[in-house]
Amino acid sequence: MQHTELYIGGEWRGASDGGTFEVLNPATEEVIATVASATVDDAMASLDAAEAAFADWRGRTPRQRGEILRKAFELFTARLDEFADLITLENGKARADAMGEAVYSAEFFRWYAEEAVRAEGQMGMAPASGARILVQHKPAGIAVLVTPWNFPAAMGTRKIAPALAAGCPVIIKPASETPLTMLALMPLLEEAGVPPGIVNVLPSRSSGAVVGAMLKDPRVRVISFTGSTEVGRKLLHGAADTVVKPAMELGGNAPFIVFEDADLDAAADGLMIAKMRNMGEACTAANRIYVHEKVHDSFVEKYVDRMAKLKMGDGRAEGIDVGPLVNAETRDKVADFVDDAVAKGAKVRLGGQRPNVKGFFYPPTVLTDVPENAECVADEIFGPVAAIQSFTDEKDVVRRANETIYGLVAYVYTADLKRGMQVSEALEFGMVGLNRGLVSDPAAPFGGVKQSGLGREGGKEGMLEFMESQYISVAW
Template sequence: MTLTLPHTGLLIDGVWQAAESGRTLAVENPATNEIIADIADGGAIEARRAVEAAGRAQASWASTAPRRRAEILRRAYELVVERTEWFAELMTTEMGKPLDQSRGEVAYGAEFLRWFSEEAVRIGGESALTGDGSTRIVVSKVPVGPVVIITPWNFPLAMGTRKIGPALAAGCTIVFKPAEKTPLTSLALADVLIEAGLPAGVLNLVTTSSPTEVVTPWMSSGIARKVSFTGSTAVGKTVLAQTVPHVMRASLELGGNAAFIVCADADLDQAVQGAMDAKMRNMGEACTAANRLLVDRRVADDFSAALAERMAALRVGNGMDAGVEVGPLIDEAGRSKVDRLVQGAIAQGARTVVGSGSIGGPGYFYSPTVLADVPASCEIATEEIFGPVAPVIPFDSEEEAIRLANATTAGLVGYVFSRDIDRVLNLGEALEVGMVGINAGLVSNPRAPFGGVKQSGLGREGSTVGIDEYLEYKYLAIPRRESPNV
């Protein structure tokens, strides 16, 4: 099969172009180690041009009728859906996830374009009188201004649409840096948005092998008024620090360390299925992945055995091949980290129920793994695994489960499984997270506010509140003349 590539240049002010330096960036297939494409590798010069283009286009785009903005987003949604197979093949080839999962991401990612096309025409305001009746208060919502968007490699379409959709709907122009590991899906999205009618300069995209060389000029430009970033907590803190000199708005979706709590009265079949959903989506390379499986000691062995049986049956291989359920990890560094965490847990007393470690040959494959009797103090319980490894940590009481679950600086998502409605509600309310799956291993939905607490980030994406991250409130005070006597 010959993969059809999108534009591979930099998009600046409506024009696709090469990097002035002539540099290119190789995109690798993590399943085969083959080079898929060489794309433009931008730097500080292109970054400055891009943010200046976004600045010039801001006033015109902000004044574009909401209905027109909505129509462009709706058309982009339709084009993405029509090209589902193309997007899915691009995603699987550059990122590794099985083709069926890529198709699922296309459907999920496209939905943000449709959702925010509908929200574009529902940006509201308020009119009221002051308490003494002397002044009219008129409150409107206006675009924040040019936005810096930085996305990760693990969900290359959905992370783009979840940010670009509301920014465009709100009337903000964009400078966009996709992940250097998976830029092709983002370039394809830009192609679609331009085809859908997006004016020149509204979306500017710079791919680069040196994120600092591009992002730093954007953050220090004084043109950009907001940043939306998804990635690691460490990098997110650096981005947040860069907002200070110009007092920029920030939305940050950072790391997770999700606790997956299984109570003694849980339906174990349902809990195992939930664990498969929460752990194995994207080979475990997701911030919402179940990172610590906290299981009541009375059912821990049965749960571990049942989960291991499911994990052992998974077919590992190139995501483009029929029947494959687990693709490669993104690179050798990611695979080495996973193996280090597993070996560290085993050294501290954990036992392997299933799993054989790294898989040889081309590609960055790792065997689906279940670890039982994992000490809660292990590094694997304190650091995001980002791989197909499920560490089972037994607990003896609900109080202990909550203590263990909340003993982390992360607070993105948690999961609770029990047949008792009061128990799941009490545990869900006690978890220090932004989202909770109740007897369910998947929580992401465009209709729901996605985001966390503590060091898992700032702000929310999706839902009716997602567009507010790109809007400012403007208040007009209008003194009233005395009404004539009638």
């Protein structure tokens, strides 16, 4: 499962300049692989391979492409254990979490195997002229995919599957912290029947130069990126020069609102998922937790009890719930958030101290009385830290929840369905979990508003991101 070279045109090859970089196990800080680091020349070779393969792939029927994706789903499902092991090794997440990601990743192949045959157009009559209006969806062209380290498999399959279903070849640049999982996927896609050149993988430490060069090439028609808003802004600037179609899934700052009538046990369980999935290293992670003052103390007690039972350690070991964070920078940033909040008046109810052990660990932490000027209120924590605040007024908590440049996901817990729907509609977020701590689903349009992104992944919309609508006017 551990391929370490570039994958271009169906072949494994080293970087054109011989460059490499090391991949670490976050639990031990030991080197687990040395991977080829792609250059601009390698990027151009990938574009050549994708261009050569494009005509055949887009010429295949939707059913033919769908059957290959279905086979990919079956092969991936047969190897869930292997992929989960590799995800844990390079990312650090606990084995159960890694298995959850593996299952989720496979589902994108199944969903888009079914959606490949449903790129339906339309036909109608123009009211004024009487001409027929025919609309069809065509593959946009070569797509560059840039994925983050927090979901090494799922962020790739969530882009690859719809692109292939649409008829597009892709070049994927995985995060340099976690390239092994995406490289391991390539033999599986070969076995499923994906032709050479349709999927190319370029691990690289020179991400800016490599992706920037591809964005300048007129053959690239789509850039799909998942990552920070800061990097997303730079890619949007690069895409503007050649008017490349952007699909951006960027940062989040999710509010989690618990009203006084909520089922507190259900809300605490939901927060465990919304906060602690992937150790909080997720753009969907609950970041600002607002609990009505009438139930604040009871909720905190229930939630602290749940967090205290989590066992931290090497994610490969049995019974571990919380693995290490992905690297030292992420761990240190989480620690700084906690220190800043405490210095400004927050109370530590659990955790809050970096352990003196090998690996990039930070313990499950619960803070209460977090002030509005704490840095963690305005920025993504991206770690296992729950920052809890209280509220008294519905309109005020909605205002506070919306008071951010981000708009990816929000969570609401209440027993009153009417209020739940009203609050959900008032929240300026692309997704809302109403009495649910998990919103991600291959069949649903995943994405945000404001500076959390452009476009959607998953659902019917996900495939349309890789297609262009063509309108034909004809009279008969």
